[in-house]
Amino acid sequence: MNILLIGSGGREHALAWKMRVSPLLDKLYIAPGNAGTSLLGQNIDIAPDNFKAIRKAVLENHIDMVVVGPEVPLVKGISDFFLNDAAISHVPVIGPTSRGAQLEGSKEFAKQFMLEHNIPTARYLAVTSDTIDEGERFLKNLKPPYVLKADGLAAGKGVLIVDDIDQARNELRLMLGGKFGKASNTVVIEEFLSGIELSVFVVTDGHSYMLLPEAKDYKRIGEGDTGLNTGGMGAVSPVPFADEEFMQKVRNRIIRPTIDGLGADEIPYKGFIFFGLINVDGEPYVIEYNVRMGDPEAEVVIPRLQSDIVEIFQAVAAGDLKKLTPRIDPRTAVTVMMVSGGYPGSYEKGKNISGLEHVEGSIVFHAGTTSSNGIITSGGRVLAITSLGDSIDDALEKSYKNASLIEFENKYFRRDIGFDLK
Structure with a gap:
């Protein structure tokens, strides 16, 4: 089948990397993609929220499925756009309708939803x-x-x-x-909740759900979790404190009530749900919902998923997800984000990236890159260096070794990812 993937970041590169190995995939198109995704499929220069151009590309390239990476097109209604157009309504979109996307698009909507369905969260x-x-x-x-x-x-x-x-x-x-x-x-x-955060992910067909590996990301620019917030400086999966007892509470008190609540509210939902959680003395609370995979969490969750992701997407579209059981790599995955100097404030773009050919034992996911006389930086978060290992330290050693081999002007990365989990 031919698939169109929407987005241009590290999350989309990870999804493309995983889809590329599926025997069910014929052609992969990415709109707009980045320098990394161009090695896995065909990039198309279309903005993620340009629905008319996306429609044209779907028809011209005989697309059989659309997978939406970022939140903006979901909140703006890309799924509704497909459902309401007879020429493309047969093409399944992996991502909720605009009403379901309000779980991320409106904090007030999400809090009201949690209150109505007795899902634990902070007073507001x-x-x-x-x-x-x-x-x-x-x-x-x-x-x-x-x-x-x-x-x-x-x-x-x-x-x-x-x-x-x-x-x-x-x-x-x-x-x-x-x-x-x-x-x-x-x-x-x-109300401020004091505890330790983690991210839990599911993919759902609106009735059943598949639990994916959990992860913990690191938002602050500085080591020791100091300085300004960023889009994420690294991530680790699995999360040691998310043991079976804790995750059973998450399934019973948060995930199942969320899926059931969407059904009770007659909100169609086919896609990812990201639960931003906090562990308060062993009890899980929801900080926020996202309606897509996280980034950089996707760069550690997707590499641990051993199942065919295209087969999962087909089951989501058909409403048959309950027939599948995920296969998960038991090893630890870490990712270290290499960013442009000055990020998350002002930073320069167009810096040449070298040394990628020297990387061994890690996966390099492109986040903010483009191809122009080589590979150059085009964003604040540039590359995610992901490694698998038997421990956090083992995986980090590989990622840090390879990060030191990659060069671009004013590169920066945190050297303490996972510091609080050891």
């Missing part, structure tokens, strides 16, 4: 400019630190954690005043 209040006084009273009733979240998509930058209540009040007003554009027209104030 959704605030607009009309109810700001109510929001300030709610802040007074919370203990610091204070969590403020832009309701809509804000490219991973819409969450603030503030220690001082006066600063929290000020940030609330700034957010409602447009600090994150329309994304913060509504702000969700949350």
Whole structure:
């Protein structure tokens, strides 16, 4: 079958890498892709939210399935677009409809969903400019630190954690005043939960679900989890504290009620669900939902999945997922993200990348690269160096060795990924 993969980051390279080995795949197209995906299929220069151009590419290239990597086209309704167009409605899209995508597209929607379906999460209040006084009273009733979240998509930058209540009040007003554009027209104030975070992933056909390997990512730019938040500086899978007892709680209290809740609310859902969880004294709570694979978590989860991912996608589309049982590599996977100097602030693009041919024992997933007289940087997060090993240290040793062999001007990577799991 011919598949079109939407997206251009490390997550999409990992998905393409896994799809490429399936005997069920004939041709793979990636829109727009990157320098890494170009080695696995044909890149097409189409933006992920240009639905008309995607429609044209699907018809011209006889596409049998569309797999959506990033959240923006899902929230904007790419699945609905296909379902409502007779010429392409027969082509399954792996990704929820726009209503299901509101689990990520609207923090308020997600919190209301969890409240309605008794899914454990932090206390919250959704605030607009009309109810700001109510929001300030709610802040007074919370203990610091204070969590403020832009309701809509804000490219991973819409969450603030503030220690001082006066600063929290000020940030609330700034957010409602447009600090994150329309994304913060509504702000969700949350109770702060203290614990250790992890990410759990499933793929679902709307009825059954398949549990994928869990992972833990590292968001801060600096070692020891210091400095500004990023899109992710590395990840580890499995997560040692996510033992069978903890994961049984996750399945019973969070995953199953989420799938059942979507059904009860008559929300069609075929695709990935990412559960951003926090372990509070052995009890799991949901911090957030995402409606796609995480990045860089995909770069450790996908390499541990030994099953045919195209067969899984076919089962999702057909509603037959319960017939499949995943096969998982028991080894530890780690990924180390190499980023451009200055990221997540301002950084330069167009830097030549060298040394990729020297990499041994690791998989290099491209995140922000393009091909132009060689391979050059085109984003803040540039390359994810993924390795498998019998332990975290074993896998990290391989990734760090190979990261040292790859060069581009002002490269940077954290040297303490997994530090809190050893």
